[in-house]
Amino acid sequence: MGEAFQDRAGDFIEVMSDTLDALSGGRDHRSECVIEASNLVAAFVDADGRHSAAELAAWVGAIGTKLDPPMIVTPQTLRDDDTFGGRKEWLTSPSTMFDLVLRADARDRERRSHRYYEAAMALAHATAALDMMPSPAEIVAIDQFRTMLLRAMDEQSVPRPGQPDPAVPAARTEATGAATPATEPDVELPPQRPIDELLAELDALIGLAEVKAEVRRLTSLLRIQAIRAERDLPTIETSKHLVFSGNPGTGKTTVARLLSQIFRTLGVVTKGHLVETDRSGLVAGFVGQTATQTRKVLDSALGGTLLIDEAYALARGGENDFGLEAVDTIVKFMEDHRDDLSVVAAGYPAEMQELIDSNPGLQSRFTKTIHFPDYDTDELVGIFSLISESKRYHLDDGGEAKLRDIIDAEPRGRGFGNGRFVRNVFEAAVGHHAVRLAEIAEAAEAGEPAEAGEAAGAGNGFELTDEQLTTLTEVDLVPPSSPSAPASSPFDR
Known part of the structure; x- marks a missing residue:
């Protein structure tokens, strides 16, 4: 059984027991919290319909034994009885417990519902981490569950996790929103920001619904892999290299900046800065200079994210163009430093596809494209x-x-x-x-x-x-x- 899962299940039960006990004036709510944890885990196990042995055994060990009466059964029994069948529907609307805490927050101008949100999301990610590779359906379910909780907060006028109190505007430093030009040396970064604050800023962007969903899903996948790595469990390498396709002014740089900070907070890069460049910053005018110039830019981005705008221009000059030398240098650098670098290649959709198709090294490294639609x-x-x-x-x-x-x-x-x-x-x-x-x-x-x-x-x-x-x-x-x-x-x- 995953220790991380057991810890997160225990944390959820303890956090919510304390919260409800305080709300009710000392009445013991532990048994209700065990049932709530059971429902939450069962719903995420059922999200993809697989009900793996690892998931079922973890539920029995961390939750089933705490139920009254205890439910100590084998995974096969749970599967034969279809105990978790249809439980994913539990994720589609606020539970009675969450609604109770949320309404108390709206009445008292408190944020106790944030404790539920944070503990539930941690347990959701730990559940998905029980299998070596979470299924796409599990990642989508985590994102939909998160969205449901946040919208419930909005309906009750309770600020979301990561959002400042409306009466107290959040201070924002200049460094937080600035990209680092490719020619500048290392810059001092602002303090690392909590993941919920970064996701709240992402959610607040106008439009880009599918873009934001893709970033949240990638964030969940990385969090799940990090949980497994902490427990010395096998992990699946998750690429941090992305293609952003879309017309100018559709928010690609803004999202790249937030993504670099998300990577930093999750510990998948060491710095979390953004370096922005284009063909002119990578390609020199004489033989032998392009590789040196490109490596200089790549070195400046190491530990963060490199955004290459109009990246397709690197492959537009023919076989003798120096842009191809830049592409080869980028591909090798990405391989040598894949643990501490994210590269985002941005440009028009059709041209970006042509660029990726032009080089097998790019095809194998840029496996995910996120499209940025025009704004209405x-x-x-x-x-x-x-x-x-x-x-x-x-x-x-x-x-x-x-x-x-x-x-x-x-x-x-x-x-x-x-x-x-x-x-x-x-x-x-x-x-x-x-x-x-x-x-x-x-x-x-x-x-x-x-x-x-x-x-x-x-x-x-x-x-x-x-x-x-x-x-x-x-x-x-x-x-x-x-x-x-x-x-x-x-x-x-």
């Missing part, structure tokens, strides 16, 4: 709002309607910038807004009539209001390429 209009409006709120601007109703018109009018071909496009719209709007307010202020100081609602305070003591300074209106929003857009803005780069 609602998601792009949401991204615009996040950008504007971070700079203390907001749209009025007319401004939002105009923004939607601008987004809908933009062709959604290969050149569409997604998040970059709305950032450009925002920067153009800020510049236009500044010009408009300057004209209002000049007119007011000169005693000239102003637009309705903007004349208050006109005269020598005129001051723009906070509302005027922070509100972007319909007239401020123009397509970035429009002749009416200002030639420059404070955000030009």
